[in-house]
Amino acid sequence: MKTYTAIVVDDIPEALQMLCKDVEKYHPEIEIIGKANSVISAAKLLQKRHPDILFLDIMLGDGTGFDILEIVPNLRSKIIFVTASDEYAIKAFKFAAIDYILKPYANEDLANAIKKAKEQMQPNKEQIAVLQDSIKNPNRISQKISLHTSEKIIVVQISEILRCKSDNNYTTFYLENKQKILVSKTLKYYADMLKEHQFLRVHQSHLINIKYIKEFIKSDGGYLILKDRTNIPVSVRKRNEVVETLNNLK
CATH class of the missing domain: 3.40.50.2300 (Response regulator)
Known part of the structure; x- marks a missing residue:
């Protein structure tokens, strides 16, 4: 031993x-x-x-x-x-x-x-x-987050995260520089962490950084167009929350 x-x-x-x-x-x-x-x-x-x-x-x-x-x-x-x-x-x-x-x-x-x-x-x-x-600085909102991949640990600026997508017990982070990072934690885990950073769970599989939303299309069930031209579906039960969030943007 x-x-x-x-x-x-x-x-x-x-x-x-x-x-x-x-x-x-x-x-x-x-x-x-x-x-x-x-x-x-x-x-x-x-x-x-x-x-x-x-x-x-x-x-x-x-x-x-x-x-x-x-x-x-x-x-x-x-x-x-x-x-x-x-x-x-x-x-x-x-x-x-x-x-x-x-x-x-x-x-x-x-x-x-x-x-x-x-x-x-x-x-x-x-x-x-x-x-x-x-x-x-416990009262200051963290500006960075560490992401564990299978090969390394990557520290990223939270403001540079466009969206996160769920894949069962894994989550893929999509960054502003087009980098993708796959981590072995659930989307719910990150949705709870990133609430105070203006991230919105718009679908069971999608968590969005509100600042990257370009348009909300009401037809075809409702979907978002992000600034990188990605289309993200909005679930029926999240539709009102998305509309209210967009209406309250300053």
């Missing part, structure tokens, strides 16, 4: 103790080689020890987990972020497409996070920048 080393960072003693206990009990292949409860103590520890996995709490008494990453920029550990149940933080992680453990966590959540860390599924610097910006 392959073994791994880990360091755990959390400023709440009970949470730190519990996570260490759960890792030692359920994941004997992981050896905890250090613990820290602050930005300063974690940075000092990481400059001496180089764990395979870093369990990193976001909010610490003397700063954030991001401060640690800035102090130790060459960190090669796989990071498992840990966060409290905060709606802004959860939204930030979704936009950045970064996995996390939500306190209080279930053993299954911990196991899944460790499995992904072992598989080298590590967020890149752009994703972490999206996450950091969203958490530091």
